[in-house]
Amino acid sequence: MSKRIGLYPRVRVEGGGSGTVSQAGAVLLVETVRKSALDTAISAALAPWRKPRAVHDPGKILLDVALAVALGGDCLADVGMLRAEPGVFGPVASDPTVSRLVDALAASGPKALAAIRGARSEVRSRVWELAGTNGPAADGQVTVDIDGVLVLAHSEKQDATATWKKTFGHHPLVAFVDHGQTGSGEPVAALLRPGNAGSNTASDHIETAHLALAQLPRHLRRGRQTLIRTDSAGGTHAFLDWLSKPGRWLSYSVGMTITDAIHQAVLKIPKRAWTPAYDAGGTQRPGAWVAEITDMPDLSSWPKSMRLIVRKERPHPGAQLRFTDLDGMRLTCFATNTKGGQLADLELRHRRRARCEDRIRNARDTGLRNLPLHDTAQNRIWLEIVQIALDVLAWMPMLALTGDARRWEPKKLRLRLFSAAAQLVNTGRRRRLRFTARWPWTDVITHAFDRLHTLPNPG
Numbered sequence: 001m002s003k004r005i006g007l008y009p010r011v012r013v014e015g016g017g018s019g020t021v022s023q024a025g026a027v028l029l030v031e032t033v034r035k036s037a038l039d040t041a042i043s044a045a046l047a048p049w050r051k052p053r054a055v056h057d058p059g060k061i062l063l064d065v066a067l068a069v070a071l072g073g074d075c076l077a078d079v080g081m082l083r084a085e086p087g088v089f090g091p092v093a094s095d096p097t098v099s100r101l102v103d104a105l106a107a108s109g110p111k112a113l114a115a116i117r118g119a120r121s122e123v124r125s126r127v128w129e130l131a132g133t134n135g136p137a138a139d140g141q142v143t144v145d146i147d148g149v150l151v152l153a154h155s156e157k158q159d160a161t162a163t164w165k166k167t168f169g170h171h172p173l174v175a176f177v178d179h180g181q182t183g184s185g186e187p188v189a190a191l192l193r194p195g196n197a198g199s200n201t202a203s204d205h206i207e208t209a210h211l212a213l214a215q216l217p218r219h220l221r222r223g224r225q226t227l228i229r230t231d232s233a234g235g236t237h238a239f240l241d242w243l244s245k246p247g248r249w250l251s252y253s254v255g256m257t258i259t260d261a262i263h264q265a266v267l268k269i270p271k272r273a274w275t276p277a278y279d280a281g282g283t284q285r286p287g288a289w290v291a292e293i294t295d296m297p298d299l300s301s302w303p304k305s306m307r308l309i310v311r312k313e314r315p316h317p318g319a320q321l322r323f324t325d326l327d328g329m330r331l332t333c334f335a336t337n338t339k340g341g342q343l344a345d346l347e348l349r350h351r352r353r354a355r356c357e358d359r360i361r362n363a364r365d366t367g368l369r370n371l372p373l374h375d376t377a378q379n380r381i382w383l384e385i386v387q388i389a390l391d392v393l394a395w396m397p398m399l400a401l402t403g404d405a406r407r408w409e410p411k412k413l414r415l416r417l418f419s420a421a422a423q424l425v426n427t428g429r430r431r432r433l434r435f436t437a438r439w440p441w442t443d444v445i446t447h448a449f450d451r452l453h454t455l456p457n458p459g
Helices: 024-036 038-045 058-070 076-083 095-108 110-134 202-215 237-243 260-267 343-368 376-400 403-407 410-418 442-453
Strands: 142-148 168-170 173-178 185-191 226-230 251-256 275-278 284-292 307-313 330-336 422-427 430-435
Touching (some): 024 038, 024 110, 024 422, 024 442, 038 058, 038 376, 058 343, 095 110, 110 376, 142 185, 142 202, 142 343, 185 202, 202 226, 202 237, 251 343, 260 307, 275 343, 284 343, 343 376, 410 442, 430 442
Parallel strands (some): 142 226, 226 251
Antiparallel strands (some): 173 185, 275 284, 284 307, 307 330, 422 430
């Protein structure tokens, strides 16, 4: 006769243990902060907000909150997970101290935002230099994607209003640098707006683009080597005029609404003018074609050198056609000022803007699902904290991971790397974290740390 013991082993649970560090894999984020000099840059930027005889550095406080958000936290109090492990994260301020700093920075308004953004821009240039061929501008080109995101509010918050999707909350504009197919992306702008802010407000797109360009290395802030991509919300006269302004000369690939003039132009395209479109792998996509209609509608009021390219495609099963679609084909259109290149290549480049949706989804998993504070000024600081967290989550894989691991999203990084526990061993004057050999991704953690360790120290 055998006793039934169940599918899982029975264990007894008790407290009082020591020597084990939870979330030990976050040491990769800590080392990334140190090697990138983000800690010293933020500390210097926030020095004016340090009170006399203060115990905690304001820059360290802000970074601690950002690290907590990178590990999955969604409010200021979640910094407590770092406070429990001083052996890895050092001394961490109390919750009231964190709240007082956020209130002080919010009260300073644009001055505090400019200080934080200036530090991020400075560090970004260093990180891209450290990344070398893995950097997003290694080939001399850089792509910035701008898109809107709805952030729901479940309580009364300042500037939370009804949105165009009949929800309630805020409607910020965000911008991300695209890392291409081998990486992820990093945030370069987040403009907090009320929930009823328009999707195609040109002034907001201009301000977001201005903030994004200020985050890039100086030589990439103007010129054709910098590409701005948006959906049709950016297809306005004022925004394209701003991008094309003499002296700025930015490249753009912007979605356009199918107007009646564009629809009539599509009807006049001869069959031989349509060329096959490409799929994500760069091969011909069955059932999809592209054509140029620059010379057909009247573009005299639009910037010079603007080209209009349309795409028609058989809709996927279940898709509903729009009134402006043609002969059972789904029509889309975009404008660009890129002179050369095949139409299919330009259209594929524009369609890759969809990767911005992945960046937004990751941002929702990293503190952007809701705005935890009440005042708009406070939530602007929270958006900067979220961007710092996303920066570190993008820089660490860029500098330390290889192969498919470079493309791991924050959820996977937290599950496989950051959540790993380790034994903290003090030997002489050194501290060592020993990860168990049974953890499937211990080799990934140790190899990543070794790559970070070999990078030159700042200063």
